[in-house]
Amino acid sequence: MRRIAGLLLVPALLLSTAACGTDEDKGSDSNPSTKSAASQGGLPAITAGAAFGEKPTLAKGVGAPPKELKIEVISEGKGEVLKKGDQAKVHYLGQVWDGTKPFDNSFDRKQPFDVTIGGQGVIEGWQKALDGQKAGSRLEVSIPPNLAYGDQEQPGIKANSTLVFVMDIVSSKTIPVSAKGTEVAQDDSALPKVGTNTDGKAPSVTIPKSEPPKKLVDQYVLEGSGPVLTDKDSVVVRYQAYMWKDGKQFDSTYRTQAPPPVWPLEQVTVKGLKDGLIGKKVGSRVLLVLPPDQGFGTKEQNGIPKNSTLVFVVDLLTKS
Structure with missing residues (x-):
């Protein structure tokens, strides 16, 4: 997609x-x-x-x-x-x-x-x-x-x-097919639950019916052992993206046979996505919840309503 x-x-x-x-x-x-x-x-x-x-x-x-x-x-x-x-x-x-x-x-x-x-x-x-x-x-x-x-x-x-x-x-x-880090407890019922499979298939993502968080959430699902990313790094990723409100997926790298993309972090324009990945370890799977001011804000974007809270699940496969 x-x-x-x-x-x-x-x-x-x-x-x-x-x-x-x-x-x-x-x-x-x-x-x-x-x-x-x-x-x-x-x-x-x-x-x-x-x-x-x-x-x-x-x-x-x-x-x-x-x-x-x-x-x-x-x-x-x-x-x-x-x-x-x-x-x-x-x-x-x-x-x-x-x-x-x-x-x-x-x-x-x-x-x-x-x-x-x-x-x-x-x-x-x-x-x-x-x-x-x-x-x-x-x-x-x-x-x-x-x-x-x-x-x-x-x-x-x-x-x-x-x-x-x-x-x-x-x-x-x-390029690895998946993140392969250590599982991190997902014990906050107010946050999405993410699958921990490492077989290269899309992990499951279950978004709760509760109100979304007001601040950026950036936490490990699988914590890798690779180097910590800086804003000068480029990283090869696989990811899925959802809207919190209805749980609808609006983007995914798993729906194509194309190799995973490279994200130069300096060029990532979505504030919460960039800030949430900087400081994370390569080899990890990361859950990001972006409130509107950290995502696309007050503008509708490609069918994503304005003021939407976004959910990203990102596998940090390797530094480029």
Whole structure:
């Protein structure tokens, strides 16, 4: 269902071009990527920074770009093979096929990009390129418009552009299917009762008929043993969300086969959700009850009435 995903996080364009000014400002005369050259496989040549971990420069593509996704393994790593549900950290540089300057890169930011294989939040060409690759590998990939942004223009990217990426798969890890912490007593009859199963299925949630609490409730159902979350962390979650008044579920990650989402806590816009998770341990299942001033307040949101008390049950699976 995931109908309110856009209300929980600050919207962010995949592979944001906000940080690409460093490359644009250098000018084309001193950039070796202004020359057209092809690698042995036909993709634009890497003209500098060819080794894994080095910031590369790319030549302009030669001739017409491939109409299908094309992947060259520049160097193969020795890590685990990426599969659906895994989380990878990827350094990248992106350039349009017929361009001479990158439109974005993560190397300058010194922060790899988090990708959940088979999940949302990245263009389809990225998902297809990464699936089945080994951690530690460097790839060069050309992505046709239908697997990128199509006819939608993006900052630094014209409509119907073929994109070229150099991608370093820095690391990967398997995401747990469930929180697996120690059960914490649920002895307050005025609060929702939450199931403690750890099999990856949605836990039961029973909301009492009493009046909701007036202040934020944030307590463990299962207390994990992982690191404590700060507002600078990103966390992979599974969650369910309900309205207290009628017990109606309005959002759940369990209703889809997609991998669980990543929440950068700095970008969580719902105050009670953010405040309730900061300070909690990874590996935990957390019950949150958000009074209106900690939730969506006096505005109706996607069918959720104004002044609604909200109930979230969140599994904190792993730090991103």
